[in-house]
Amino acid sequence: MKDSSSNIKLLMVGIGGYGNRYLQSISEQSEGTLTAIVDPMPEKAPLGPELMAQGMPIFPSIQDFLASGIEVDLAIVSSPISFHAEQSCALMKAGIDVLCEKPIAATVEDAEQMRQTRDETGRLLEIGYQWCFSEAIQDLKKDIIDGVFGAAKTLMTRVEWSRNSAYYSRNNWAGCILNKQGQTVNDSPVGNATAHYLNNMLYILGEEMNQSTRPKSVSAECYRANPIENYDTACCRIKTAAAADILFYTTHAVPKDDGPVFKYIFEHAEIDYSNLGDIIATFADGRTKNYGNPDANRMRKLAFCIRQCRAKSSRESICSVESATALTLCVEALQKVKVTNFDDADIVKQELEDDQSLLYVPSLPEAIHKSFEQQKLFSELGELSWARTSSTVTIP
The missing domain is CATH 3.30.360.10 (Dihydrodipicolinate Reductase; domain 2)
Structure with missing residues (x-):
């Protein structure tokens, strides 16, 4: 596990299912450091027991994480669809940029709530259609x-x-x-x-x-x-x-x-x-x-969002x-x-x-x-x- 103050500090929300792929990608790159995890059942995730043994801060909810005072730059929301809007909005309101896994939300109403929160907070919000x-x-x-x-x-x-x-x-x-x-x-x-x-x-x-x-x-x-x-x-x-x-x-x-x-x-x-x-x-x-293979680098989305976090201003958006x-x-x-x-x-x-x-x-x-x-x-x-x-x- 990397420990560099110059790296973008990452929060993983949901480490089972597709979240496990994000964990693997984070471990393979050098620009972001996994800093904390939100998952109510980390012991059931493929890498959960290992991360627990390493002492990784793991919280059952977004609220518990925010109350901890741990600072992160970018949150990767890879939780079930029904939580995407609620969790992404809470994180943006806390001043954290968000990469939310697809689909954006279950309903257009939820997606609109996410748009409004992005505009109100000025945070980065990208959706992970790789x-x-x-x-x-x-x-x-x-x-x-x-x-x-x-x-x-x-x-x-x-x-x-x-x-x-x-x-x-x-x-x-x-x-x-x-x-x-x-x-x-x-x-x-x-x-x-x-x-x-x-x-x-x-x-x-x-x-x-x-x-x-x-x-x-x-x-x-x-x-x-x-x-x-x-x-x-x-x-x-x-x-x-x-x-x-x-x-x-x-x-x-x-x-x-x-x-x-x-x-x-x-x-x-x-x-x-x-x-x-x-x-x-x-x-x-x-x-x-x-044009090449669109599946050549499925986690290019993570690298893109990390770069946008570093940019701070004049940010770009893809999805x-x-x-x-x-x-x-x-x-x-x-x-x-x-x-x-x-x-x-x-x-x-x-x-x-x-x-x-x-x-x-x-x-x-x-x-x-x-x-x-x-x-x-x-x-x-x-x-x-x-x-x-x-x-x-x-x-x-």
Whole structure:
């Protein structure tokens, strides 16, 4: 563990789950020093017992940490979604900069509260959609803004990430609309696990480098194979202020992972990406441009925020509150769409080790691939017995 007064002092809020990745990244870099932790159950985190044995100051709540008088420069909020707004606002009011993990919050109302607190306190507040911070996406977005590809026409992404019963039983809010305390979480593949890839389409269409385009309406179909409150499968067509359509296909009810895969169609070029490879733009005249792998440095977001803490003034923003709220607008719109249960006859149950199981729909991978290729929603294919006509929600 580093101990340098010249380093940015870091607070970790939540060290289980994705918070563990932050801990690993902090230990590998030299610009920030882990100074304290907030986590009500640190002993259950992978590195929790080790940090406790080292004497790391660990507090059960933000209030307990603030009462301790320990000073930090940057807080990394990697707690459950329902706590993002409350904890980020409390930290900013205490004069601490914040890197809040995605999604920004469960509701647009919470996101607006975070924006207001940021503006009132003048603190840094960045949202951890790591693709936004990658060199590949930054270079691509700059070319889009500069008109290199012409006008955007249609952007499409598909993500099939298999999730078994262990995923849905790992906490008290996975797959839920409300957690056990009655707080809104709206957990779904769109709002959580694969949110990065819908967010990226909104982000790169933003007119400024730290902005996303605003969604205007969402036409969507939501389905459920698992015994959860929310949906585990969705396809949607989003109309945007950028005058380009966004198509997004995502599911957890498949036997194996595939994706993310995207195709962005512009007036003079098509931009493709597949399964952790490079982003390649192919122009109408046959020329290509390689932007590299957007997953090359997933913790570039942390390094960026540490640099902004050092800057103190003339700070930059990459993934702002305003930018990240575009995704939350889409999530709230999808929550207004009726969820259709897959019929039992359409679902296969695969028994796994440790009394776990996987529920999947064998016809889903082909349906997603065909819909993606034809730029259609599931029901528009006209051949899927389980598909139901989409619902359209206008975003004010």
